[in-house]
Amino acid sequence: MSFSDEQQLLVDLRAGDANAFHSIYEIYAPRLTSKLIQLLRSEELAEDVLQDIFTKIWEIRKTIDPGQNFAAFLYKMAANRSKNVFRRNVYDELMRNEMGQDTGYNPIEDAMNELEAKKMLDAALDKLTPRQREVYTLHKLEGLSYQEISERLKISSSAINHHIQEAGKKLRMALKDYHFDILILLLSVLLKK
Numbered sequence: 001m002s003f004s005d006e007q008q009l010l011v012d013l014r015a016g017d018a019n020a021f022h023s024i025y026e027i028y029a030p031r032l033t034s035k036l037i038q039l040l041r042s043e044e045l046a047e048d049v050l051q052d053i054f055t056k057i058w059e060i061r062k063t064i065d066p067g068q069n070f071a072a073f074l075y076k077m078a079a080n081r082s083k084n085v086f087r088r089n090v091y092d093e094l095m096r097n098e099m100g101q102d103t104g105y106n107p108i109e110d111a112m113n114e115l116e117a118k119k120m121l122d123a124a125l126d127k128l129t130p131r132q133r134e135v136y137t138l139h140k141l142e143g144l145s146y147q148e149i150s151e152r153l154k155i156s157s158s159a160i161n162h163h164i165q166e167a168g169k170k171l172r173m174a175l176k177d178y179h180f181d182i183l184i185l186l187l188s189v190l191l192k193k
Helices: 003-014 018-040 043-059 070-099 107-126 130-141 146-153 157-175 180-192
Strands: none
Touching (some): 018 043, 107 130, 130 146, 130 157
């Protein structure tokens, strides 16, 4: 497909054309599925992430820039979502190992623990300077790259790195006395942001 044909499909997609969306799906889904299987090593997870990506594409269709490289945008979404799935799976595995397979599910206790962990994380983040908190949140919690943060905040990569390093030191100090179980809950809060 030529660049101009793709641009027209994206213009139509922005206007809410379901046929354009279907065409884009048919063009990109097979290649994206292959990439997701390569990243996740699971066809089932790849299909779930693919569905999430195209659901998100439909939701944000009005913000898509037809002049930008759409394939690169899709692959970046795939990489970010794969990273989130991987993190979630690591967290699930840690929880299973830490708490044992036979532990019953208690949603009220889980919600209270998560709320407590979020309060601890927020208190630790409050010890950072406003810029450290902003940079740390954008990179570690929202998953933005140094380049994206640099463009958004108009600061250099070295400044970003400095803020993240200093924030990491302060957070480690603020959270050093908490028990391993609480740190696991903090991890769950981080992954859900």
